[in-house]
Amino acid sequence: MRRNFAQILQEAKIDPKREYQKLYGMLFERNIPVSNSNRISAYDELSECFLNFSFRGTCLSLDEFNDLHNFNFEKDPADFKIDDLISLCEYMENLLLAYQCIPLSFPYGYGNTRPQLINVQFYLQQIGQVMEKMGYMHATQDEVTIFVEKSPAAVSVAESDLIPADLSYRLISYNHYAMKGQLEKKKSILVQLASLLEPKRKDLKKADKTLERDLFSIFNNVNIRHNNVDPADPAKYNAIVAQMTPEEVEHWYDETYQMCLLAFLQLEHFERKAELDKLEAEISG
Numbered sequence: 001m002r003r004n005f006a007q008i009l010q011e012a013k014i015d016p017k018r019e020y021q022k023l024y025g026m027l028f029e030r031n032i033p034v035s036n037s038n039r040i041s042a043y044d045e046l047s048e049c050f051l052n053f054s055f056r057g058t059c060l061s062l063d064e065f066n067d068l069h070n071f072n073f074e075k076d077p078a079d080f081k082i083d084d085l086i087s088l089c090e091y092m093e094n095l096l097l098a099y100q101c102i103p104l105s106f107p108y109g110y111g112n113t114r115p116q117l118i119n120v121q122f123y124l125q126q127i128g129q130v131m132e133k134m135g136y137m138h139a140t141q142d143e144v145t146i147f148v149e150k151s152p153a154a155v156s157v158a159e160s161d162l163i164p165a166d167l168s169y170r171l172i173s174y175n176h177y178a179m180k181g182q183l184e185k186k187k188s189i190l191v192q193l194a195s196l197l198e199p200k201r202k203d204l205k206k207a208d209k210t211l212e213r214d215l216f217s218i219f220n221n222v223n224i225r226h227n228n229v230d231p232a233d234p235a236k237y238n239a240i241v242a243q244m245t246p247e248e249v250e251h252w253y254d255e256t257y258q259m260c261l262l263a264f265l266q267l268e269h270f271e272r273k274a275e276l277d278k279l280e281a282e283i284s285g
Contacts, residue, residue, distance in 0.1 A: 017077075019130045020085040024075055026126065027092055032117050045117050046095050053098040055144065062095075083177045086136065086147050089127050093145050096120050096127075139176075141169040148175040157264040162200075167192055174257055183246060186253045187224055193260045194219045200267055207270040208263075215259045222252050 030039040047062040059065040066072065071091055077084055100120045131137070136147040137155075154175060158168040170189050179185060197204065197215070205212040219225045222241055227233060229242040244252075 014133050016082050016085045016134065017080045019134075020080065020088060021076065023085075023088055023092060023127065023130070024073060026123060027073075027088075028075070034117065040117070042118050042123070046099055049099055049102055049116075052102045053095070054101075055094070055098065082134075085130070085134070086177055089131055090146055092123065093127050093147075096123050097143075097145065139169060139172045141173075146173060146176055146178075148172055151175055151261075153258075153261040153265060157261050160264060160268055162196065162264055162267060164196075167196075181246070181250065183249055183253065186250070186257070190219075190224050190253060190256055190260065193257075194225055197260065197263055203267055203270050204263055207266040211259065211263055211266065215256070215263055218252065218256050218259070222256070223249065224253075224256065 027042050030041045030044070032040050032042065032045060034040055043062075050056060050062040050065070051060070056065060057068075059068060071087075073084075073088055073091070096118070099116065099118060102116065131147050135150050137150045139146050139148050151172075154172050157163060158171045163171060167189075170192070173179065174186065174189055194216075201212060201216065204215075221228055221238055223229050223238075226236045228236055228238040231237050231242070241249075
């Protein structure tokens with residue numbers, strides 16, 4: 001019987017909620033000494049330095065930033081989900097990286113300077129180890145880091161010469177938890193992938209005829225490249241697709257994404273095989 005994700009984590013002795021609570025404590029507990037009688041939290045220190053963070057926009061405090069972007073972390077969430085842990089890790093990671101970019105000392109008060117008080121490398125190492133154990137990896141664009149489930153196929157395709165640099169991040173971020181239910185964003189990525197595969201269609205057909213047929217059938221008939229849900233366009237309208245629930249549409253978008261990954265891997269192998277055939281011909285003389 002196929003194990004679900006929670007069972008895999010349990011067997012690996014990983015407790016996501018416990019890891020969440022440990023990271024929460026590292027962020028909010030007052031464990032950084034600033035004098036013999038005073039301790040502050042990492043959150044206090046990050047708040048003090050927030051105006052130096054490049055991504056603050058027009059926010060004048062970290063609390064305002066949290067309110068604007070709906071960051072609200074509870075010490076013991078009643079309805080804990082793995083997404084809560086991922087979100088906390090992303091939040092801490094990006095704040096710490098911004099904090100790390102501030103010079104070792106910066107103006108404070110009347111010309112005085114103050115050192116950075118957070119052991120950034122220790123915090124980042126802890127976050128990294130938690131994400132590694134959970135089976136997640138970094139993805140970064142425009143100096144913002146997210147964590148996505150590791151997908152060797154997605155990483156391999158994202159690094160391929162067939163994928164433009166500006167699409168690599170979007171291809172990997174398709175697996176991010178915040179993309180769940182985001183049909184238009186997923187559709188946008190699939191449309192870009194379809195545009196890349198179209199001029200390679202003949203090669204894909206030679207490499208895998210069935211995959212080529214199935215993939216382009218979905219592109220053209222499941223409301224990805226064409227509007228298949230508008231009865232005013234009978235040539236493209238598909239009643240079955242029009243009656244799908246959002247969950248059913250998302251299922252087929254996700255299946256299409258996986259098929260796209262396979263298609264790009266097949267195309268890479270198709271090019272590799274041409275080189276291999278040439279080598280074998282030279283060897284055989």
